[in-house]
Amino acid sequence: MDFELTPDQKLFRATTKKFLDTEVPLSTVRELSTGPHGFARDWWTRGAELGWTALLVPEEQGGGSVSDAGLLDLLIVAEEMGRLVSPGPLLPVNVVLSALVEAGGHESTVESLMAGETIGTWAVYEPGSGWTPDDPSVTATPTDDGWTLSGVKDRVEAAEAADLFLVTVRAPEGLTQFLVPADAPGLRVEPSWSLDLVRRFGELHLDDVQVPATALVGRLGAAAPLVDRQRLIASVLQSAETAGAVDRVLEFTIAWAFDRYSFGRPLASYQALKHRFADMKTWLEACHGIVSAAGRAVQDRSGDAAELVAAAASYVGSKATDIIQDCVQLHGGIGVTWEHDLHLYLRRATVNRALYGTPEEHRRALADLVIASEGVSA
Amino acid sequence: MSTESVQPVEDFRLRAREWLAENMPRLEDRDASLDDPENDDASWARTKELQRKLWDGGFAGIGFPREYGGLGLTREHQRAFSAESAPYEMPLRINVPTLAICAATILDMGSEQQKRDRIGGALRGDELMVQFLSEPRGGSDLAGVTTKAERDGDVWILNGAKIWSSGAYAADYGLCLVRTDWSVPKHAGLTMFLVPVKAPGVTIRRIRQVNGSTEFCEEFFDDVMLPADAVVGEVNGGWAVASRQLYWERTAMGGGSPYISGVGRGIASAADQPLQALARAVGRVDDPKVRELIGESRANHLVQDHLVRRVMAGLAGGHLPGPSASMTRLFHAETDWRDSDIRLEIAGGAAVTGPVGDHGPGQVGEFFLNRQAGSLGGGSTEMARNVISERVLGMPREYAADRDVPFNQVEQGRA
Ligand SMILES: Cc1cc2nc3c(=O)[nH]c(=O)nc-3n(C[C@H](O)[C@H](O)[C@H](O)COP(=O)(O)OP(=O)(O)OC[C@H]3O[C@@H](n4cnc5c(N)ncnc54)[C@H](O)[C@@H]3O)c2cc1C
Numbered sequence: 001m002d003f004e005l006t007p008d009q010k011l012f013r014a015t016t017k018k019f020l021d022t023e024v025p026l027s028t029v030r031e032l033s034t035g036p037h038g039f040a041r042d043w044w045t046r047g048a049e050l051g052w053t054a055l056l057v058p059e060e061q062g063g064g065s066v067s068d069a070g071l072l073d074l075l076i077v078a079e080e081m082g083r084l085v086s087p088g089p090l091l092p093v094n095v096v097l098s099a100l101v102e103a104g105g106h107e108s109t110v111e112s113l114m115a116g117e118t119i120g121t122w123a124v125y126e127p128g129s130g131w132t133p134d135d136p137s138v139t140a141t142p143t144d145d146g147w148t149l150s151g152v153k154d155r156v157e158a159a160e161a162a163d164l165f166l167v168t169v170r171a172p173e174g175l176t177q178f179l180v181p182a183d184a185p186g187l188r189v190e191p192s193w194s195l196d197l198v199r200r201f202g203e204l205h206l207d208d209v210q211v212p213a214t215a216l217v218g219r220l221g222a223a224a225p226l227v228d229r230q231r232l233i234a235s236v237l238q239s240a241e242t243a244g245a246v247d248r249v250l251e252f253t254i255a256w257a258f259d260r261y262s263f264g265r266p267l268a269s270y271q272a273l274k275h276r277f278a279d280m281k282t283w284l285e286a287c288h289g290i291v292s293a294a295g296r297a298v299q300d301r302s303g304d305a306a307e308l309v310a311a312a313a314s315y316v317g318s319k320a321t322d323i324i325q326d327c328v329q330l331h332g333g334i335g336v337t338w339e340h341d342l343h344l345y346l347r348r349a350t351v352n353r354a355l356y357g358t359p360e361e362h363r364r365a366l367a368d369l370v371i372a373s374e375g376v377s378a
Numbered sequence: 379m380s381t382e383s384v385q386p387v388e389d390f391r392l393r394a395r396e397w398l399a400e401n402m403p404r405l406e407d408r409d410a411s412l413d414d415p416e417n418d419d420a421s422w423a424r425t426k427e428l429q430r431k432l433w434d435g436g437f438a439g440i441g442f443p444r445e446y447g448g449l450g451l452t453r454e455h456q457r458a459f460s461a462e463s464a465p466y467e468m469p470l471r472i473n474v475p476t477l478a479i480c481a482a483t484i485l486d487m488g489s490e491q492q493k494r495d496r497i498g499g500a501l502r503g504d505e506l507m508v509q510f511l512s513e514p515r516g517g518s519d520l521a522g523v524t525t526k527a528e529r530d531g532d533v534w535i536l537n538g539a540k541i542w543s544s545g546a547y548a549a550d551y552g553l554c555l556v557r558t559d560w561s562v563p564k565h566a567g568l569t570m571f572l573v574p575v576k577a578p579g580v581t582i583r584r585i586r587q588v589n590g591s592t593e594f595c596e597e598f599f600d601d602v603m604l605p606a607d608a609v610v611g612e613v614n615g616g617w618a619v620a621s622r623q624l625y626w627e628r629t630a631m632g633g634g635s636p637y638i639s640g641v642g643r644g645i646a647s648a649a650d651q652p653l654q655a656l657a658r659a660v661g662r663v664d665d666p667k668v669r670e671l672i673g674e675s676r677a678n679h680l681v682q683d684h685l686v687r688r689v690m691a692g693l694a695g696g697h698l699p700g701p702s703a704s705m706t707r708l709f710h711a712e713t714d715w716r717d718s719d720i721r722l723e724i725a726g727g728a729a730v731t732g733p734v735g736d737h738g739p740g741q742v743g744e745f746f747l748n749r750q751a752g753s754l755g756g757g758s759t760e761m762a763r764n765v766i767s768e769r770v771l772g773m774p775r776e777y778a779a780d781r782d783v784p785f786n787q788v789e790q791g792r793a
Contacts, residue, residue, distance in 0.1 A: 279708070
C-alpha cells in the first residue's frame with residue numbers, strides 16, 4: 001500500500017490488524033486446517049461487521065468505504081490478511097458483490113452478503129483450461145421461465161462454504177452470468193484438495209440445473225464488461241494479499257538474520273546474504289509500488305487498469321515465491337519443517353501465483369495489449 | 379528574489395511547439411550514420427551544433443538558473459519541452475554527464491566564476507564535460523583514488539591516471555577527484571578539480587568496448603598545471619563534492635533529473651528497438667513463449683516506473699531513509715539486464731549469425747556482450763546492494779581495512 005494513508009484508513013488498518021491478530025493468529029490457522037471450511041462462519045460475520053464486505057458497495061445500498069476509494073480500503077484488508085495468511089472468503093465475496101453492484105438488482109442478496117450471513121463465490125475456471133473467463137463452455141439454454149445450466153466449473157474458491165455461486169456461462173446470446181444457490185437441484189460440489197491449508201476450493205457440477213429468470217445477473221449476453229471488472233478486482237486483491245505475505249516473511253527473516261549467529265557473527269553480517277536481502281527488499285518495494293498503482297487504476301477505472309493489473313499479478317505472483325523460497329533457504333533446516341510458519345506463507349503465495357491468471361498468462365495478456373496499442377499508434 | 383512572473387507551462391509549451399517546428403530538424407531526417415561508432419566525432423559535433431540551436435532559440439537549460447545562462451523554469455516546463463521535442467533531432471548526448479551530472483554538481487558546489495563559465499559554456503553548446511572519477515586501481519572504492527595534486531606556489535601540479543571515462547576525448551573539462559593530503563584517512567584528503575582536458579600534460583587514449591564503441595577513455599596526467607581557481611569546493615573537501623556528483627549521477631540514471639532535455643539516449647541501437655518489432659523481424663511475434671517475454675519486459679518497466687515513484691514518495695515523506703534511492707539504481711540495472719537476455723532469447727540464431735551485410739537482429743547479440751555495462755557504470759550493483767543492506771536495512775558494515783587509517787599507511791594491493 002501507499003505510504004500515506006488517511007487517518008481513517010490508518011484506523012481501519014489498525015482495527016483489522018488487531019482483530020486478525022487476536023482472532024486468527026497462525027496457531028489458529030493451523031487448527032483450522034483440519035476443519036471443514038478453513039474458516040468459521042460466525043467469525044466471517046464479525047469480519048463483515050468490521051466493514052470487509054461493504055467497501056465496494058455504494059452508500060445508497062448500505063455499503064460505504066473508509067476513504068471514498070473502497071477498493072483501496074479493501075486492499076488494506078487483503079494485505080493484512082496476507083500478513084497472517086488469514087482464512088476467510090474476502091476475495092470471492094467481494095468479487096460477487098462487485099458484480100451484483102455493477103449489474104444492479106439482487107438487492108437482498110447484496111444485503112445478506114454484506115452482513116456476512118451469505119457467502120458467495122465466483123465459479124469461473126473450468127477443468128483443463130487456463131485463465132479464460134470470457135470463454136466458458138458451461139452453457140445456459142433457455143426454458144419457459146428461466147434457464148438450464150450444464151457443465152463443470154473447478155478451482156471454485158470457498159466452494160464448500162458457499163451459499164451461492166456466480167456462474168459465468170455461454171448463453172446463445174453470448175457471455176452471461178447467473179446467481180445459483182448451493183441447494184439448487186442438479187448442483188453438486190466436490191471438494192478439491194488445496195495446497196493452502198485454509199484457502200479451500202471445489203469443483204462445481206451443474207447437471208441441468210434449472211434457474212429462474214431472476215437468477216440473471218445484468219443483461220443476457222452482455223456480461224463481458226462485468227467479467228472484465230471482476231477479473232481486475234480478483235487479481236489486484238490477490239496481489240495485495242501476496243504482497244502482504246511477502247512483507248511479513250521478509251520482516252521475520254531479516255529479524256532472524258540479526259539473531260542467528262554462525263562463526264561468531266550474525267548472518268546479517270555476511271555480504272553474500274546481505275546482498276540477497278538487498279535484492280529482496282528492492283523487489284518487495286517494487287511489489288508494493290505496482291500493487292498500489294494497479295489498485296488506484298482499478299479504483300479510478302482508468303484506461304491503463306488492465307495493463308497495470310497484469311503487470312502487478314505477473315510480477316508479484318512470480319517474485320513472491322522467489323522471495324519466500326529464498327527466505328526458506330536463509331532459515332536453513334528449520335525453514336523446511338512443518339513447525340515453522342514459513343510453509344504457511346509459501347503455500348498461500350504458491351496458490352496465489354497459480355490462480356486468477358498465472359504470471360505467464362498475465363504476461364501474454366500484457367503482450368497482447370502492447371501489440372494492440374502499437375497497431376493503434378502506427 | 380525576482381518578482382517577474384513565471385510563464386505558464388501551457389504558454390511555454392505552445393511557444394516551444396512553434397519554435398521546434400520552425401527550427402529543429404525532424405527525427406526521420408536524421409543522419410543514421412551518426413550511430414555508427416566509427417562516426418563518433420561527427421556525432422559529437424552534431425550534438426554541439428544542435429545545442430547551439432537551442433541556445434540561440436532561447437530553449438537551452440530550461441531548469442538552470444538565469445544568472446548562469448538557463449531559463450530558471452520548473453520541472454513542469456522541462457517536461458513539457460521534452461514531450462514536445464520528441465519528434466525532433468535533439469542534442470541528447472549532452473544530457474549525461476555534461477548537464478545532468480557535471481553542470482548540476484558545479485551549480486551546487488562550484489564557485490561563482492565556475493558556474494558562469496562552465497554552465498554557460500555547456501548551455502551554449504561550446505563545451506562538454508566529463509567525469510574523471512574511476513582509476514585503474516579501482517572504481518568501487520572511489521575514496522581510495524591515488525591520482526594526486528601537489529601545491530606549488532599559486533598552482534597545483536597534477537599527476538596520475540583515470541580510466542573508464544565516457545566521452546573524454548570529446549570533452550573540454552573533467553571533474554577530477556584527486557588526493558591532496560596523504561596523511562589523513564582517505565575521505566579527508568581529497569579535492570575535486572576542474573581539469574581542462576586539452577591542457578598540456580593530459581594524454582587521452584581511447585578504449586574500445588566489446589560492442590565496438592570507442593567512447594571509453596583513459597587519461598594520463600603528467601605534471602599538469604592547474605590554477606588555484608580550478609578547485610571545486612574546498613581543498614581537502616573533495617568528498618563532499620564527489621558525494622553530490624554521485625547523487626546527481628544516481629538521479630540521472632534513475633530517471634529523476636530536472637536537467638535532462640528531450641527523451642532518449644541520443645544513439646539509436648538494437649537495445650532501443652521495441653521487442654515486438656524484433657519479434658516480427660525474426661518471424662516469432664505469434665509464438666506464445668515470445669509473447670510471454672514481451673509481456674515480462676513490459677511488466678518490468680511498469681514495475682520499475684512505480685518503484686521509482688514509490689521510492690521518491692517514500693523519501694519525500696520521510697518513510698524511507700535517504701540511501702533508499704539505491705533500490706532504483708539496482709532495479710534499473712536488473713530491468714536492463716533482463717531486457718538484454720530477453721532480446722537474445724527472442725532473436726535466437728539471428729543474434730549470432732546471419733547474411734553478410736544485413737546486421738539487423740545481430741545487434742542484439744552485440745549488445746548482449748556489453749550487458750554488464752549498465753550494472754557497472756554509475757557504481758556497481760554490488761555497491762548498491764551494500765548500501766541497501768547496510769544503510770536501509772541496518773545490517774553490519776563490511777569490514778574496511780582502511781577505516782580511520784592515514785591513507786599513506788593503507789595497503790594498496792597488487793592490481
Ligand atoms: C558504461 C560505463 C560508463 C562509465 N563511465 C564512467 C565515467 O564517465 N567516469 C568515470 O570515472 N567512471 C566511469 N565508469 C566506471 C565505473 O564507475 C566503474 O566501472 C565502477 O564504479 C566499478 O569500478 P571498477 O570498474 O573499478 O570495478 P572494481 O571496483 O574493481 O570492482 C570489480 C568487481 O568487484 C565488485 N566489488 C568491488 N568492491 C566490492 C565490495 N566492497 N563489495 C562487493 N563487491 C565489490 C564490484 O561490484 C565489481 O563487480 C563507467 C563504467 C561503465 C561500465
